[in-house]
Amino acid sequence: MASPEPGRPLLAVRSVAKSFGAVSAVRDVSFPLYGGEVHALVGENGAGKSTIVKMLAGLHRPDSGTIELDGQPVELHSPADALAAGIAVIYQEPTLFPDLSVAENIFMGRQPLRSGRRIDRRAMNARAAAYFTQLGVAIDPDRPARGLSIADQQIVEIAKALSLDARVIVMDEPTAALTGVEVKRLFAVAESLRAGGAALLFISHRFEEITALCRRVTIMRDGAHVSTDPIDELTVDEMVRRMVGRPLDTLFPKHDVVPGDVVLEVEGLTRAGVFADVSFQVRAGEIVALAGLVGAGRSEVVQAVFGVDPRDSGEVRVDGKSLRGGSPAAAMRAGVALVPEDRRQQGLVLDASIERNITSTRLGSLAKLGLLVGGAERRFARDWAARLQTKYSHLTDPVGRLSGGNQQKVVLAKWLSTQPRVLIVDEPTRGIDVGTKAEVHRLLSDLAADGVAIVMVSSELPEVLGMADRVLVMREGELVAELPRAEATEQTVMFAATGQGAAA
Amino acid sequence: MTTAPPTSTGPAPSVEHDKAAESRVGLILRARELGIVLALAALVVVTAVVNPRFLSGQSIRDLVLAAAIIVVLAVGQAVVVITRNIDLSVGSVLGLSAFAVGSLLQAAPGVPVVVALLVGLAFGAVCGLVNGVLVRFGNVPALVVTLGTLYVYRGIGFFWAGGQQINADKLPPGFLAFGTAGVLGVPWLIIIALVVVLVAGLYLRTYRSGRELYAMGSNPEAARLAGIPVGRRTLAAFVVSGALAGLAGVLFAARFGTIDASAGTGMELNVVAAVVVGGVAVFGGSGTIWGAAIGALLLTTIGSALPVLGIDQFWQQAIVGALILLAIGTDRVVAARIAASLRRRESHVVS
Amino acid sequence: MSSPDLSPRRLLGRLTSWDAAIIGVLILFVIIASFTVDNFASSRNFSFLVLDLAPIALMALPMTLIIVTGEIDLSVASTLGLASAVMGAMWEGGLPIETIIPVCVLLGAVLGAVNGTFVTVFGLPSLAVTIGTLALYRGLAFVVLGDRAVAEFPASYTDLVTGRIGDTGIPLLLIPLVVLGLVFAVVLHVTPFGRSLFAIGANAEAARFSGTRVTRVKFWLYVVSGAVAALAGVLWTLRYSSARADNGTGLELAVVAAVLLGGVSIFGGRGTLWGVIAGALLLTSLQNALRLADVSNEALSVVTGLLLIVSVLAPNLASNSHAALRRRRRPDPPPPASPNPDPAPSPTPAVRSS
């Protein structure tokens, strides 16, 4: 699909800059977006990608520089302006109205009308349903958005962008929460949009996606523009080198560890309507991956193990001692830690400072005579932030200001600082750049080497295959397969995860 | 554009979605208002059994007349609450507008009722505007702003009225008649209340800007991203609530004939209670105007049923409180049932 | 990669924060009032002031904790009333006051537990629940004592409440106030429990995922709130030596006003107890001074209202204009390096055991 070398760009970013107080998030960045072409924007966490996105969305005004549409400079004062200018944005974090129906979420402010400017609900639901069929998912358009899994939320976001049929479509890590099947569908859609003449800006930390989808790539580092080239003139290694600023050491640094005794035992764990009769064991030093399609119920399982979700039946044992259900505190005392799937909702208190977030799990031990006095917290937080190489300007800044990846590091710091015996990580590298990814992976294998039992929920097959000693596959709330490292391959896992015929 | 999906010939899945849709909508509607309607019915039946006169024309008339005022207030309150705000100043606004209209009519008895109504509306709208501006531009939480203006408006009222009380004999008979008379036996107050409920209810359910109010309440940040003019809508919501409070003030004056500076004191809590009992979520995003109206009706019915039931004076308030708890309790139970049903019918990638 | 030393910065943050502003306003006001309003600075007036302050300040302490967790308790004044009514009924019944007082406080705890149960176990919005119990408890108060007003409480006790320390002008009542204030302040600001309250207020789910027993914490807060409100009821009854069902009607708004005035965010997650105490003091001393200056009652309510709004409005406007300034000031030469002191990942002490 070699479309002719395009002429004038549909949208052009011209040497824009943006700083937040002391932090200069973006400096002198320029790149063109051509119609009928998908353009990749890559960079480490905190490189400034989302900030650019927010400028295109009319959320941030550039401190300097301009954004040009059809060669004309445009002032985007508000999201409304951006929409009016035909720019649709899929944000890094889903932005839905939990109380409203999925269909209304898609068409808010643009609902199809019938006589007397009244909303035509039938038409609205029908069109929403049509978009879902196009995306190949069956979400009831009339169901409230509350309770959708992150993946389903992301899909609704995509449907929203489709419904805008905009000329410029910006996707900030749309695939972070998706698994193979959905990603394939998303790509099909993106492809048809491209063919329709739209210009797409695509942000992702997964290079296989970028090389598969994009024709041109802009690389950023620390807020500055590094380069913009056609994709086929760059190797992945070159891209990585440019964005990280150094050659990357292996992505999956797996030590071979001889597993120790069983630490975590889960037996017949059941929660009506979500998952049933889940049993597995994890030994000290082992990394066990929970694979499966999104919505398989993996998060629910680990959350029930940790006790944030209730369990209807079944038992969880740590070091042979049975764990009281529904009590995270008990789990923590037993040495279990859970790095949750949704960092903004479950992992962090976004308005609270980085320091407060990191220390939140350790206050008891940081207190003297029950009182939190002196600089103990500060020192502790600074130490752990440093160990995970978190990028921040002040420990007292609200953690919400950090870039996605750095937020994830804070969550990891918060839990690793509890020195757990059993570490459960749910989508540990979601939205994390290659550099950090390698860090996290090294971290996990080091922890395993130190005898920590690790359960890893991940929707990224390479990660699962690269890191796990054993792979447990879930489908529709049931444990359907257990594959030792040797037998775990792309095919075997997908086959188990999707069941007959659905082998992706 | 290949992306524009066929809308007319809805593909297979969308059809079955529509069926699901119907059932779901029905379920939720029933869920939200069912509890209250039942409570209301039960109350009326019991009272009527104990004392048939409760269903006499006169008494029903008195009941709905009393309800009309609080219903109007509840509608305004619902609009504000749905946007994740609250308006505690309604009681004071009512008092202020009642007194304003009262003294207007006292000064110029010739003024037609319609004008009086409009004056009340306008007066309330201005008070609402002040609230709205403070919330919107000062970004002060609505609870704080309106708690403040609750004091301020009341204080202004006292300044203005002093000890003066406007008695029935000072008000033009035409206006007082408006408080009780009506067309074909249906009192004006009730007609007005019904119109308010219908218009507001329809608007919030079937108009884009109406739905945007829900969106704002459900997730303010997302509302901004969706390009909804959050500021303007907030402002509008408060103006509406204020205006309706003003209108209620006029109705109050017409109904009770005696107006002093303390008219409507403490009403704000009843109104909020009515809205909450009516199934409007305190933190916005969900609930209906109908619900709020029924909630208001229920509370008023309790108020006038208890004396009829000959229940000891001192029990009344206690029972009202208990019923509020009961109402929101049942509402929650039903809501939980829905959530459960949602969890079960989860989406899965079709393969 | 440690951040620069923050202590001066934090100090600045403290000083510019809005509860600090309220404290400033309070001090300023007291100084001005003592010079301009006759009899304001007298020791007797001070004791009157403390007497007026006591019930509001008392109930504001637990209310602060509750609002910090993002909930609210509008039933406190009714709890006060019910406690007072029960106290009266028991006193009439000839029970010794030494038993009555603890029983009343216990009753308050139970009433609080009822609120707590509805809010946590049934997960109902506290605003709605406590509006319900606001009516319920006040109603029960009337059921208990009806239209009667029980009086003639023993002078030995009433004097305890209204009395002063020796011949100093300092009212006895100040002692428990100060003690409780300190206790609550310490709990809220320098204990893990207090931290968890802020976390709950800012993001309850995240708090739950960090092992905080969110529902349990909230439940106990309501219990404490009820008990303290009942204690306020006892003091109220003794001060006026009159137990009545309608004691303290409408006080809940004053309490909430004091808390918000003190700079606690109504959405939870933010606020300090110092601010609240200052808020309560400002509210009462303002009213006291205005009354002494023969300012009419109307003016009182207007001023109270304005004060409440301004106390939140002012800091917002300040920060807004500040931000606006920053936005206009452009384009300043971008800082050479990234926000982070040393971008190149330095070999870190821990975890990287390569």
Next chain:
Amino acid sequence: GGTTRDSSAGDTSGSTGAAAATANPDAPIREGLKIAFLPKQLNNPYSDIEAGGGQTAVTELKGDYKLVGPNDASASSQVSYINTLIQQQQDVIGIAANDPNAVCPSLNQARDAGIKVVAFDSDAAKQCRDVFVNQATTQGIGETLVKMTHDLTGGQGDIAILSATPNATNQNAWIAVVQEELKKPENAGMKLVATVYGNDDDQKSFQEAQGLLQTYPNLKAIVSPTTVGIAATARYVSSSSYKGKVAVTGLGTPNQMREFVKDGTVSQFALWNPADIGYLAGYAGAALASGQITGKQGETFTAGKLGKYTIGADGEIVLGPPTVFNAQNIDQFNF
């Protein structure tokens, strides 16, 4: 053991005040007396009329008049005002107590500070005021109420009372007398079927009236011994189908009731002239402060246009019998 009601009987927070001094009947009235009035509630028409009378008196006496008070009729807020008045070293406090006991401690502090306390309209506990200006003897009012009801109902049928707040001191006293009177043979035909409370709130009273009429089909009369209650009741009845069938009477101001007397809803009701209460209280206060009287029974003083008054038992000064208003005389009054 412990402190119980009985064990602490008599040990109530009270002080004798400054009543020790002896009266000097012909002491001159001091000029420039600071006389403050603290009615039940400000911005209440009735209270304002009372205070108005007080103002007249104080001006006549060349004193310096002040009116303070809460907007809600609650005892506690009155106490704050008493404290303020103490601070301001007034000479006389005229108070209509919202709760006889709640105001007691502060009133005694006032008297210890040498301030004379005149209770008017609604008494404070005896041991904490010097004199009480009573609008009419409780007995007198009770009897008048029953007499009017008797006239209206012909002494036959159900009657109901719509009172003010459940704990309003004087209303409850009057109701007690009414109940006594009804026991008398000539009133045997009338049956008091209910007593309800409108909390002196117009709307509440209005709804209570509704409730009464619905609950008691053969109600003959509603007696409302409070100005707010009677007005609300009359207004409801006049706009309802009960007009003419059910009699409304009680205590009300002519201005409020004029309309309903004219339209025949109400044929007679009673009240003393509230202005005179304030007026008398003003003079009594001045007399106290000037040492003409000390509050003992039998002492006498002159109250301007109202003439000579004698202090009765418990320092009570009675204004006189209430006036009964009807279609004939109502237009002669304007308050």
